[in-house]
Amino acid sequence: MSGATLAAGPRIPKHIDETHGEKYDRRAGDTAGLGGIMGSLRVIELQLVAFIIVFSASGLVPLLDLAFPVFLSIYAFLLSALVFPNYGNAESLQVFKGNRLFQLYVVFGTVIGLFLPLAYVLGGFARNDQDSVRAATPHLFLLSFQVLSENLISGLNIFSVPVRALLPILYSMRRLFSLNGWVISTWFTNKVGQDIRIQDEYWVYFGRALSAANAIYYTINLFCFLIPMFLPRAFETYFNDRAQYQAEHPKQEKSSMSSMLPSKLPVPSLLKKPHSEEGKKSEEDKKSS
Known part of the structure; x- marks a missing residue:
């Protein structure tokens, strides 16, 4: 969800002679540990589709956020077909190797970005707190679409490395606006009264801490990981693959x-x-x- 899924590379086949159109069961390199935290990709993808449908039908997601994943999907296909065709194999799509620190980084982003906001939204429905649900739902909707897109792209192995790098960057840039609205709602709109119950006070503080943690994490993830580290390495890998491909297949026009x-x-x-x-x-x- 932070782009680490695409940075760590695609799932590679069981046998070397399998084609990229067949099923994949593990990731390249030493990133197999990421599968334990995410569980079965098929189950996760079905759950994400269910979340997306519920969020879309609830009317809590703005129209611009609903149209953004559709636009970005079309844009990614156009980039892959016209600008950045895929020259590399599955091994070249692995930009980073998942060490222990990298896995902890992914786990932390999964917990504060997906699991805790989902619990916060469900708790808002149970408490009939429409303001909290409406403030947190756009971020959760965009993040669910991003995780689904990253899993599908990593499994299908049809997009080149620059497209894989640009996808989480564009999603993260859009979600920063949603997180900004969530922070403003929890810190400035929902104020703690004098005669408020202790449970409600803890709920307000939980929303503030969660919104601030997401805003800080994904801001650092965008400006300290995706743009300065993932994007340059992705383009460097892509241009090396393209040069190698052109050397092996010279033009004979x-x-x-x-x-x-x-x-x-x-x-x-x-x-x-x-x-x-x-x-x-x-x-x-x-x-x-």
């Missing part, structure tokens, strides 16, 4: 065009006649002289 042209162009007969007539006149002049 010039040779094919030269083979189509004849070696000697025939001289038109109309151009030969004047020269032959001039030759006959010169011979007649010599004889007369």
